Amino acid sequence: MRRNPFRDWLSAFTSPRVPFSMKWQIALGILYVLSPIDLIPEAWLSFVGTTDDLAVLAFTIVQSIRMVRIYRRNSPAKRERILDTTGHVK
Numbered sequence: 001m002r003r004n005p006f007r008d009w010l011s012a013f014t015s016p017r018v019p020f021s022m023k024w025q026i027a028l029g030i031l032y033v034l035s036p037i038d039l040i041p042e043a044w045l046s047f048v049g050t051t052d053d054l055a056v057l058a059f060t061i062v063q064s065i066r067m068v069r070i071y072r073r074n075s076p077a078k079r080e081r082i083l084d085t086t087g088h089v090k
Contacts, residue, residue, distance in 0.1 A: 009064060012071030022067050029060030 012018050013026070033053055042049035 005068075008068050008071070012068045015071050017074040018067050018070050022063060022070075026060055026063050026067065029056050029063065032056050033060065 013023060033056055038049060039052045040049045
């Protein structure tokens with residue numbers, strides 16, 4: 001069965017198994033990239049002004065990947081597969 005990356009991301013973002021601080025970092029990163037207010041405006045130096053957006057976007061993508069990995073690693077379905085028939089962890 002093929003996984004839906006957006007569904008995994010949304011499930012991870014709403015899951016209590018993922019640290020709240022990580023969710024805040026991702027939310028603030030998305031808001032910053034979409035916001036018209038920049039730390040370094042593009043009007044001053046077009047290349048340098050874009051680098052802060054790219055840096056925040058890269059950080060947000062990396063944090064999102066980590067968040068989904070944490071969510072998948074701590075999923076109840078995975079824990080059930082690890083248990084053998086006697087109830088002991090393999």
